[in-house]
Amino acid sequence: MKISAIETTPVYVPRLRAFGAVPRTALGPADISEHGIVQVRTDEGLTGLGELSSVFARRGPLLCRDVEERLTPVLLGRNPLDITSALRAMEAQLPDGQLAIAGVEMALWDLAGKALGAPVYTLLGGRMRERIPLSYSVPHGEPEQMAEFALERAREGFRTVKVKTGQGMQTDVEAVRQVREAVGSAHRVRVDANMAMRSAKDAIRLVERIMEYDPEMLEQPMPAHDLQAMAEIRASVSLPIMADESIGPPRDAMEVIRREAADVLNVYVTESGGIQNAARIFTLAEQAGLGCMIGSMPELGIGTAAQIHLGIAMPNLDFDSDTCGSLYQSEDLLATPLRFEAGFAFAPEGPGLGVELDPEAFERAARRSPPP
C-alpha cells in the first residue's frame, strides 16, 4: 500500500459561548476554532483522517499549507504503515512543525488501524482503562459566574474543573474560593494560569493565598521558556506544578524534566507532533517519576478521538484530562458523535480512530468565512 494523495481543508467552527459571551483565558478570546482536516489517501482506496488544530487564530490555512507544500512531497509513495519513518521524514522537513506533523501522523495511525482492522488504542499496546476521566475548563468571568459554570459541569459529572486565572490576584483568588465553595470537597479544582504570572514571587503568592481552598495543582504559571522560574516556584510550594505551554515535542519534555520545572506534564497529541511523540513523552515522564494528563487545543472530533485512543492506552495517565475538546465546539464534524458520559470519555469502537466525517457538517465548516 502506498500514499497516493493528501488533501487538506481549512475549517471554521464557532466555539460554544460561556456565560453568554466569547470564552476568554489569559491566552485571549476564543470565538472560533480555525483548524484543518487532513485526508491521507492510498492506492488501495483507504483514507486516513487527521486534524490540524491550533489554539491561536488564523493558523488553520497556514497549517494546511505546511502539509501541502512541505510534508506531502516527502510522503507520497511511502507505505503509510511505516509511521515512524514517515514521522522522521516529516520532522527533518519541518523541524518546528509539530502541529502540521501531528495532523498527518494521526491520519497514518487511522490508516494503519483501518488496514489492520484494529482500533488505534490496540496498535498502541491495548487498553489500560475503559474510559478517561475528564476535566472541564472554566474561562474568565466574574467569580460568581465562574462558580456557577463550575457547578454546572460538576453536576454533569466532571470530577475536575479547571479555573483559568490571569484576571489579577484579587479576582483569581476570589474565583478559586467561589468555585471551591460551589463544587464542594468531592471535586478537584485545578488552576491554570496560561503563563499569566509576572514573576515567580507572584505565582508563589497566588499559591499561598489559594491553598486553603485545596487546589489540585497550578498549571503553567510562567511563560513557556521560563523554566528557571517554573523550577523556583516548584521548589517553593507544596502544590504540584504542571507544565503545559513549556512542552512541545519530546525534547521540550526532556528539558522540563532536566530542569526540574514541573511535577506533572500536560501532554498534547498536537503540540508534541503526533500520537507517537505524545506516547514518548508519557514514557519520559514515567521514568522521571512525573505525572501526566492529556491536554486540548481544543480539538474537533477527529483530534479528540486521537487523544482518547492515546489516553486509553497509556499506562501512566495519572490525572483527569482535557480529552473532550469537541464539547467546547458548536459541532465536531463527525458522522457519529464521540461518546462522553458523566464526565468520562470513551474510545470510539471500530478500526483506526473509529470516526468518520459528516459530509454536510464538513462542507459547512469549510465554506464558513474566516473571521476578519
Ligand SMILES: [Mg+2]
Ligand atoms: Mg493549560
